[in-house]
Amino acid sequence: MSRPARIAAWSGGLLVLLVAVVVTSAAVGPVRIDPVTVTLAALNTVVVPTGIAVGTATIPLLGWGVPLPTLEYASVFAFDVPETHQVIVGSVRLPRIALAATVGFSLAAAGTVMQGFFRNPLADPSIIGVSTGAAAGAVAAIAFPMLVPFGSLHLSAFVGAVGTAFLVYAIATEGGRTPVATLLLAGVAIQAFLSAMISYMLVHSGDSLRQAVVWMMGHLNNSTWSDVGFALPVTVVGVAVLAAYTRELNVLLLGEEDAHHLGVEVERTKLLLLAVASIVTAAGVAVAGVIGFVGLVVPHMMRLVVGPDHRILLPTSALAGASLLVATDTVARAGPAEVPVGIITAALGAPFFLFLLTRREVHSL
Amino acid sequence: MITVDALEVAYGDVPVLEGVSVSVERGELVGLVGPNGAGKTTLLRVLSGALSPDGGTVLVDGTDVHTLPSKASSRLLSVVPQDTHLSFSFDVRDVVEMGRTPHRSRFSGPTREDREIVDTALERTRTAGFADRSIDDVSGGERQRVLLARAIAQDTPVVLLDEPTASLDVNHQIETLELVSDLVSDGTTAVAAIHDLDLAARYCDRLVVLAGGRIVDSGPPDSVLTTDTVATAFDATAAVTTNPLTGTPTVTTLAAGRDDLEDPPAVHVLGSGPTAAGVLARLEAAGVPTTAGPVPRGSAVSTATAELDLEAIVADPFGPLSAEDLETLEGRVRAADVTVLADLEVSAGNQLVLERVARVTPALVAVESRPFDERNYAGDDAAGSYEGVRKLALEATTGDVLEAVTRAADAADRPASRRLGSDV
Numbered sequence: 001m002s003r004p005a006r007i008a009a010w011s012g013g014l015l016v017l018l019v020a021v022v023v024t025s026a027a028v029g030p031v032r033i034d035p036v037t038v039t040l041a042a043l044n045t046v047v048v049p050t051g052i053a054v055g056t057a058t059i060p061l062l063g064w065g066v067p068l069p070t071l072e073y074a075s076v077f078a079f080d081v082p083e084t085h086q087v088i089v090g091s092v093r094l095p096r097i098a099l100a101a102t103v104g105f106s107l108a109a110a111g112t113v114m115q116g117f118f119r120n121p122l123a124d125p126s127i128i129g130v131s132t133g134a135a136a137g138a139v140a141a142i143a144f145p146m147l148v149p150f151g152s153l154h155l156s157a158f159v160g161a162v163g164t165a166f167l168v169y170a171i172a173t174e175g176g177r178t179p180v181a182t183l184l185l186a187g188v189a190i191q192a193f194l195s196a197m198i199s200y201m202l203v204h205s206g207d208s209l210r211q212a213v214v215w216m217m218g219h220l221n222n223s224t225w226s227d228v229g230f231a232l233p234v235t236v237v238g239v240a241v242l243a244a245y246t247r248e249l250n251v252l253l254l255g256e257e258d259a260h261h262l263g264v265e266v267e268r269t270k271l272l273l274l275a276v277a278s279i280v281t282a283a284g285v286a287v288a289g290v291i292g293f294v295g296l297v298v299p300h301m302m303r304l305v306v307g308p309d310h311r312i313l314l315p316t317s318a319l320a321g322a323s324l325l326v327a328t329d330t331v332a333r334a335g336p337a338e339v340p341v342g343i344i345t346a347a348l349g350a351p352f353f354l355f356l357l358t359r360r361e362v363h364s365l
Numbered sequence: 366m367i368t369v370d371a372l373e374v375a376y377g378d379v380p381v382l383e384g385v386s387v388s389v390e391r392g393e394l395v396g397l398v399g400p401n402g403a404g405k406t407t408l409l410r411v412l413s414g415a416l417s418p419d420g421g422t423v424l425v426d427g428t429d430v431h432t433l434p435s436k437a438s439s440r441l442l443s444v445v446p447q448d449t450h451l452s453f454s455f456d457v458r459d460v461v462e463m464g465r466t467p468h469r470s471r472f473s474g475p476t477r478e479d480r481e482i483v484d485t486a487l488e489r490t491r492t493a494g495f496a497d498r499s500i501d502d503v504s505g506g507e508r509q510r511v512l513l514a515r516a517i518a519q520d521t522p523v524v525l526l527d528e529p530t531a532s533l534d535v536n537h538q539i540e541t542l543e544l545v546s547d548l549v550s551d552g553t554t555a556v557a558a559i560h561d562l563d564l565a566a567r568y569c570d571r572l573v574v575l576a577g578g579r580i581v582d583s584g585p586p587d588s589v590l591t592t593d594t595v596a597t598a599f600d601a602t603a604a605v606t607t608n609p610l611t612g613t614p615t616v617t618t619l620a621a622g623r624d625d626l627e628d629p630p631a632v633h634v635l636g637s638g639p640t641a642a643g644v645l646a647r648l649e650a651a652g653v654p655t656t657a658g659p660v661p662r663g664s665a666v667s668t669a670t671a672e673l674d675l676e677a678i679v680a681d682p683f684g685p686l687s688a689e690d691l692e693t694l695e696g697r698v699r700a701a702d703v704t705v706l707a708d709l710e711v712s713a714g715n716q717l718v719l720e721r722v723a724r725v726t727p728a729l730v731a732v733e734s735r736p737f738d739e740r741n742y743a744g745d746d747a748a749g750s751y752e753g754v755r756k757l758a759l760e761a762t763t764g765d766v767l768e769a770v771t772r773a774a775d776a777a778d779r780p781a782s783r784r785l786g787s788d789v
Contacts, residue, residue: 004474244471250455251463257415258446262519263439263467308454 007312014319018101021323025330026093033085040079041089047073096223099231099287100329100341101322103220104294106235106284108321111295112302112314113242113277116249117270118180125281125295128187128274132194133164134285135216139198142212143205153215154230154286161282164190169274178270218291218342220329231287238280239318245273246310253308291342293349294321300356366391366426366523366554367412373420374407374578381407383578385421389556389571391522394549396569396586397558400599403575405558406447409525412556413444425523439467442523443516447531448508454499457511461486461496464518486517489544505532513541517548524548526557530564542568562616563608566590574598590614592646592672605672606642606665617643629653630774633697635722636707637661640734642669643763644707649673651767656697659686659715686718694718698726702774705766706758707732711751712742719754728777729758730769 026038033041049071056065081089110125118127126132137160141153168190172182198216205212248269251259256266281295298321299313306312325341328348332341367389374382382404389395397405410416411423414430423430430438443464464486465479475483487493490510495503500511509532516524526545530538538561546568549555559565565572566586573583576598582589595603601618608615617639632648634641634657641657642665648655658678660666670677676697678690686694698704704726711719723729741747759776761769 247466247469247471250459251466253455254460254463257410258444260415260435261413261439261442261444262463263436265435307456309459 003309003311006306007315010306010312011315011319014316014323018319018323018326021326022097022101025097025326026089028330028334029088029093031084031088033089037081037085038089040077041081041086042094043077044075044079044081044086045090045094046076048076050074095225095228096220096329096333097326098225098228099223100220100325102228102231102235103284103288103291104298104321104323104325105239105318106231106280106321107291107295107325108298109235109239109242109314109318110277110281110284111321112299112310112317113249113273114295115299116253116310117273117277118184119253120184121300122296124292125277126285126290128168128183128278129164129191129194130161130278130281131285131290132191132198134158134161134282135290136160136164136194136198136201138215138286138289139201139205139212142208142215143201154227157286158282161285162279164194165274165278165282169271176267178267180270183274214340215289217340218289218345219340220288221333221338223287227287231283234283235280238276238283239314241276242273242280243314245269246314249273249310289340289342291325292346293353294325294345297349297353298324300353304356366393367556368424369408369412369421370423371421372408372411372418372423374404374411374416374418381578382411382418385575385578385580387573387580387583389554391554392549392552393570394546394555394557394568396565396572397556397575398560398562398565398572398598399575399581403598404578405575406527408575409444409527409556409558413442413525414438415444436467439519439521441521442525443519443521445509445512445516445524445526445529447527448505454501456497457492457500457503458483458487458496460500460511461492461514461518464515464520467519482520483518486514489517489547490514491540506534506537509533510537510541513544522552522554524553524555526555528558528560531560538564562590562595563613566615567608567611567613586614590616603646606639606668609665617646630702630770631655631700632703632705632770633657633701633726634705634707635659635709636666636705636732637710637740638665638708638735640732640763641666641707644705644732644766645669645673645675647763647766648705648770649675653767653770656701658694658697659690659718685713686715691718691721695721695725698722701726702777703728703730703770705730705732705770706755708735708740709751710740710742711737711747713747716743716747716750720750723754723757728773729754730761730766730773731755731758732761732763732766732769734763 023035023038026042027033027035051072052069053072054067055070056067107125114123114125114127115121117123134157138153138157140147140160141156168183168186169178172178172186202209202212248264251262251264252266252269254262260266299317302313302317302320306316325345328344329341332339332344367387369385369387372382372385373380385408397408399405407416411418412425414433417431425441430441433441462475462483465475465483469475469479484493487496490513492507492510492514495507500508503511509529513529529541529545533541542564545555545557557569559569569586571584572586572589574581574589574594581598582594590605592603592605595601595605595616603616603618605614605616607613629652631654634645634648634655636644645655645657645666646669656676657666657670659680660670660677661682662679664682667677667679678693680686680690704722706729709719737748737751741751759769759773
């Protein structure tokens with residue numbers, strides 16, 4: 001099979017799997033709904049923009065109202081679904097499932113890129129401190145809302161994440177070169193510093209301690225379509241850019257000097273990969289908190305199945321990551337008591353990773 | 366094609382290349398030779414653009430590679446690294462296909478031409494047979510050929526090779542260098558750091574000898590590979606002779622031992638082949654006054670005597686020695702304290718010479734590495750007389766000939782003791 005056909009076959013298969021997992025997940029919960037009704041209710045949520053209306057937005061702090069163009073939407077389908085079921089699927093479960101898929105997609109894609117970039121099987125999306133940065137931003141927003149100018153928890157986490165990645169990159173760069181080992185070490189040091197800051201903030205967080213700790217565990221409860229609206233566009237655009245650079249990523253695995261001789265602008269490509277992978281990670285982490293192991297385990301699993309070529313590894317890992325997080329989040333919410341999904345991914349991911357390790361399936365990239 | 370002028374490179378305060386100037390013509394295979402740490406790899410890295418020089422200029426095809434974007438420079442020159450960090454399991458074909466990277470745009474897949482070029486590269490390097498195997502699962506030698514295939518797929522006018530034969534067995538060394546020569550005869554310009562001097566001499570159009578970051582000598586292998594150059598560059602004692610099969614220079618390095626003997630005995634050497642050349646070089650290196658002969662004209666030994674600048678009697682191979690030469694020989698053997706027979710070939714023409722030598726020499730040492738049968742062209746009769754002479758001699762190897770010569774000379778000062786130990 002030629003490579004494009006292989007990529008299409010694997011991606012198509014995993015996409016079908018994702019749809020199946022989504023439908024199953026939407027059917028599972030305190031109220032069981034049959035899959036057909038779920039599918040119809042899900043289709044009912046599909047909307048298309050039909051026109052532009054002028055609304056009014058209020059600028060925070062100043063209280064001025066300004067005109068803001070907004071899109072008008074119309075539903076495409078109008079299947080006959082019981083009202084309660086439509087609300088449960090369309091407004092409660094689907095946003096959460098869509099967010100889980102988005103976050104899983106972003107973390108697995110970013111993890112694949114980071115492992116290739118660092119030529120290190122232990123790399124995960126947060127290796128240069130993105131998650132810790134997001135946590136610092138989020139905890140600051142939760143514990144000291146007065147100090148955070150932009151109000152939004154998501155935005156604060158996102159800015160913390162991207163800011164940390166930029167800081168680590170700036171520290172590790174000298175004379176136009178960014179050695180990978182220096183990046184790793186700078187990342188470790190910055191993470192240690194930020195962890196100290198987070199602990200300090202937690203100590204003084206008072207009543208918001210519980211909220212902050214739950215955020216850091218990684219959670220998807222109370223997700224809304226606006227969360228999806230925040231994370232999905234960034235993730236889709238970011239992963240598309242990464243996908244365009246998979247050939248460079250392959251060549252970079254040969255080492256930077258070889259990559260240079262094969263026509264790759266090494267430093268520019270490294271900066272782009274690192275920046276985009278960090279932004280994609282930040283988008284996921286900002287809405288869902290620190291969800292471990294998806295970005296580490298999924299690329300390893302897919303590498304065993306499809307091989308090391310990033311042209312196929314990146315899309316398949318991203319899709320598999322989406323399915324995996326939707327599935328684990330279903331477990332997290334369907335049990336007797338709701339558990340933060342980060343606990344489930346780590347609790348299932350770590351033993352599975354150890355199993356692969358002892359089987360010597362995972363030993364290198 | 367490549368012009369290097371007054372190149373200066375230092376790692377920190379340590380100068381690695383000092384004032385190196387080289388030029389390489391289009392379609393030439395130039396070998397960089399020199400001891401470890403001479404700066405060969407550094408020079409290649411500067412040529413490839415991977416390392417920026419501290420001073421001087423490098424022009425490849427008229428442009429400074431250090432100012433080119435890597436896409437442009439990688440269309441101009443390809444690099445075959447000594448080894449590569451292939452610690453992940455790409456297929457061999459994928460690795461070779463990476464050579465096409467500079468020629469492809471971001472969003473297009475490989476064209477038919479790309480595929481054909483990759484196939485040809487796999488065929489030429491005889492790696493097609495395991496193209497679908499993982500690069501982790503092939504041997505070091507095969508991996509080296511895969512890297513060469515990648516460079517061929519890159520299809521550049523200049524190829525730089527860093528020790529392309531270092532991890533290969535004899536057979537694949539030759540195969541690889543034949544392939545590089547083929548590329549060069551197709552018009553490619555190649556610069557290769559090569560450890561093996563014999564291979565370098567055999568395949569390169571020109572050699573550049575580097576030592577201590579400077580160019581010691583450069584030119585065609587015949588003129589560059591001399592005992593003097595090898596001694597200067599490698600700080601080693603070597604005999605440079607002509608390989609009878611390839612007709613190119615071959616270097617036999619001997620243990621570095623320039624510790625001169627105090628009051629060395631004078632030695633005369635008769636013999637043939639690499640053994641005699643080795644003995645001569647060894648004695649010369651230890652500062653022993655040495656003469657040689659008769660040596661066959663045009664043989665390895667006669668080249669060695671010329672290289673070492675020794676007084677030698679040169680005669681026609683297998684011909685009888687002229688009366689004049691015989692006279693000179695007898696004089697030299699008498700004048701020497703010890704005579705060394707080093708793989709002496711016995712023919713009808715020199716059988717008498719051997720007996721004459723045995724009669725007049727004060728002491729004899731025999732160094733033999735080829736069996737006598739292979740060196741005897743004069744029949745069974747000669748075997749008997751050679752055996753008789755050899756019994757008088759102290760046996761030695763090329764390695765301990767110095768010691769043997771000294772001992773034989775000492776023993777000759779006490780003739781009685783020597784005769785007591787002998788059957789004759």
